Amino acid sequence: MGFLSGIVGLPNTGKSTLFNLITRAGVPAENYPFCTIDPNVGIVNVPDENLLKIAEIIHPEKITPTTLKIYDIAGLVKGAYKGEGLGNQFLGHIRGVDAIVHVVRCFEATNVTHVYNEINPVSDMEIILTELVMADLEIVQKRKEAVIKGLRVGKKDVARAEIETIEEMEQILLQGKCLIDTGMDLDRSLMKSWGILTAKPYLVVANIGEDDVIEHTSKYEQLEQWGREQGRKVIPICTKFELEASELTEEERREFLSSVGIERSGVDILIRACYEILDLITFYTPVGQELKAWTIRKGGTLHDAAGLIHTDIQEGFIRADVVSLQEFLSHRGIHGAKEAGAVLTEGREFVLRDEDVVVIHFR
Ligand SMILES: Nc1nc2c(ncn2[C@@H]2O[C@H](COP(=O)(O)OP(=O)(O)OP(=O)(O)O)[C@@H](O)[C@H]2O)c(=O)[nH]1
Ligand SMILES: [Mg+2]
Missing domain, CATH: 3.10.20.30 (Beta-grasp domain)
Incomplete structure (x- = not known):
């Protein structure tokens, strides 16, 4: 049990930096593409102010927050669905997650290479989504062929019902759209068993530069605008800044972040947002000496x-x-x-x- 969010994006967008920040696990975050090969897995506490409110009443000896699992997945490039870069391996890792956190580079930094040499958040985001759409299209079309064969050999009832779903999915994917971004009614566990990627809920982290915290750049704003049009949350996080702040004590950290205009840690916002897109709710068990928060699907x-x-x-x-x-x-x-x-x-x-x-x- 436990819900997984996978961090996805082009190489060098700051995925491992974000993962480090979330888990403080210290996985390598270096300036070279494909620095992450095996997915790194971390377990993070879900920040929850309610626990303290309950604790004030029952004074437990131990407080255990609920957790989420985070995967730091390798960078993906154009053509991944055809096996480019670490294509197949990469897509396989995404198939295992429940929700996707896209990391899009908005920070400038000339010393960090960009695979396509230009920082363009909206286009970068679309490159990734296109790969996911193409990977799904391949699955759906293979399935369609198999079902049609099934129709010929007489498995008619099952096949007819399935083909309707498949054709609806195919139409959406052929338009370059993610399944989750349409009104289609998707059976979560069926989609997972087929290995469909674009049916997974997702949100976007804009990895913004140190200078962009107070006044956002137009690049960030374009991405934010894109998110609004898609109905997707875009969360700006200055991962580099927050990683530096994470070395401090909780109080110092808060003070430091607020001095540079960050009122609430981007990571806290992100973890809560993952929780929401996963359709999760929390319940509390104040039993014995332990107060515990738990996660369950709505x-x-x-x-x-x-x-x-x-x-x-x-x-x-x-x-x-x-x-x-x-x-x-x-x-x-x-x-x-x-x-x-x-x-x-x-x-x-x-x-x-x-x-x-x-x-x-x-x-
Ligand atoms: N200036 C600046 N550099 C950053 C920021 N975020 C990440 N970097 C740098 O960018 C480089 C790549 O960061 P990673 O976190 O390794 O990127 P990644 O997306 O995990 O890369 P791959 O695993 O290779 O796909 C590192 O040198 C980071 O220090 C940022 O907000 N500002
Ligand atoms: Mg990495």
């Missing part, structure tokens, strides 16, 4: 939640006390909330809401 039930915590808890599930965070805080804990009648007693089919506080009773 629509997840108490049964799913119990399974996440422990299979024994899932198997022995009796019922759960559920209270919204708001009620929990305003009644200063679960007992107060119970007295006020704000605690629900629910069975395994109950669908969790974002920020529910949950106590599961089990055999």
Whole structure:
């Protein structure tokens, strides 16, 4: 279990720098293309101010935030879908992720080479998306052939239903569009099992230069405008600056960043945004001496939640006390909330809401 976001982009856009920043794992971030070959995986805490608010009431010995997994994937170049650069390997790594974080270079820096010699964020973004679209088109067209063959050999019912979906996908991809950017109803797990890339939710990180933090450059603004047209979030992060700041203590870091005009760490914003595009919600378990935050897909039930915590808890599930965070805080804990009648007693089919506080009773 655990949700994966993959960092994707042209070579030398600052993907490993961003990954380092997120995980502070110290993977190589050097000025040469294809510096990252094997994907580096990191686990990051999801920043969550609610944990402190709950902790003020229950004073736990331990607070455990929920986590996301991040992959730092190798750079991709034009023609990747035909195997250029590290094409196939690279696309394979993206197939395994749940969401994509595109890193687009907006910083100038003459000492860092650009594979196409010119910094053009919108065009760079489109190069990458085109590769993903072409890779998907290949899959879809191969599938179409196979299904048509299936029709000939008599697997008619299954094949007819599938061909409609496939042809709709093909039409979208032939227009150069990502599947997720259209209104098409996509079955997430089916798309994943087919290895479809453009059905994955994505967001964009604009890696901006040190001089562009307060006043954005026109290059960044073009990318932002592009994002607005696509309905995609573009998050400006000065990775170099934030990486330097990450050496400091939490308080110094905040002070330093705010002195250069950064009020909230780009990484915090990014992690929260990943959480949103993945359609995730959080629930809290204030049990014993440990306060813990958990991640679950929207629509997840108490049964799913119990399974996440422990299979024994899932198997022995009796019922759960559920209270919204708001009620929990305003009644200063679960007992107060119970007295006020704000605690629900629910069975395994109950669908969790974002920020529910949950106590599961089990055999
Ligand atoms: N000036 C400046 N340099 C940066 C910034 N971000 C990254 N760099 C530099 O750009 C070079 C490439 O950064 P990486 O993070 O290795 O890039 P990458 O996208 O992981 O590259 P590949 O793995 O080779 O595809 C390094 O020398 C970084 O220090 C930035 O915001 N400003
Ligand atoms: Mg790298």
